């Protein structure tokens with residue numbers, strides 16, 4: 526664990542807070558605010574439009590893509606950045622369906638994050654060709670991969686329970702049925718070691734504001750397997766994905782690399798903040814990070830089990846099939862989470878009754894875990910959640 530003392534110093538966490546929600550919005554790394562300010566004041570402010578060249582704005586998406594590639598086990602040049610994850614899901618799925626024009630089934634699972642399923646439903650309506658979306662239970666999904674399936678669209682780590690799919694095995698099964706494999710790495714990137722290149726999956730997508738700490742609304746990413754990228758349709762034919770955007774051709778001609786999945790003008794300020802945030806990962810060994818995350822989450826589970834009998838673990842007990850988060854069900858989970866947050870321990874709540882806690886060893890220590898358990902035990906033992914002030918739901922839960 527001592528390896529991470531250095532990374533802890535790279536974050537600006539408020540005094541007295543134990544932050545167990547980096548799985549939803551990572552905290553602010555040091556240097557990001559200064560970087561954003563520099564982009565605005567020096568680059569935008571003084572160089573104006575020249576900054577696209579003078580400050581290297583035009584190459585930012587590619588630089589950030591390469592930094593992300595390193596974290597997901599993908600080769601340089603295989604990751605495009607920009608837009609939001611929902612858009613990247615749309616593009617990957619649309620591309621995948623065109624790769625299997627004779628098939629009509631999209632396979633996901635009932636543990637997937639709603640937006641992934643909504644995007645699939647919207648795309649099916651748009652195409653209007655009789656597509657069917659199947660969402661079996663996560664544990665049944667591998668056996669549901671039949672030769673009717675065009676694309677398998679799965680999120681590796683379940684946002685509610687932390688249950689984790691085996692990327693290598695599921696991808697192997699998808700390919701055995703000649704289906705296209707798309708992985709959503711929203712709760713994986715920066716949380717668990719990834720070998721996307723080795724897996725052979727055609728596509729992977731993810732966001733950067735969770736464990737990658739890029740800040741609210743930070744751009745998403747899309748990986749496309751290098752050997753297929755020249756032949757896949759990026760679905761959204763924007764000028765930034767054109768082979769030569771500034772040739773101003775009247776006809777779309779996609780870029781010969783993953784850059785074809787870019788759409789419009791990149792969000793420069795967010796990308797610059799993200800580029801700075803990704804420096805935190807320099808020298809971080811993902812296997813060591815994973816080991817530390819398991820140590821922290823096991824400590825938390827043991828403490829909660831001992832001191833909070835009213836909470837039921839809904840995450841897998843086996844850390845090897847669990848991502849970097851732990852969830853407990855409790856009928857008054859929303860109010861209990863509000864009471865906990867009011868006492869400086871920040872986790873979150875997911876409907877209908879789940880109290881969710883994320884573990885990011887970059888900035889969390891065992892002492893933080895012990896303190897979180899102690900405060901949670903107090904909230905539960907004294908039923909502090911009964912206080913009326915914790916009952917009203919805010920717009921964001």
Ligand SMILES: *Cc1c(COP(=O)(O)O)cnc(C)c1O
Nearest residue numbers: 609610611638640680709711732
């Ligand atoms: C967080 C998350 C999203 C969010 O998508 P946005 O477009 O960034 O809002 C999508 N899918 C999964 C699986 C997620 O966990």
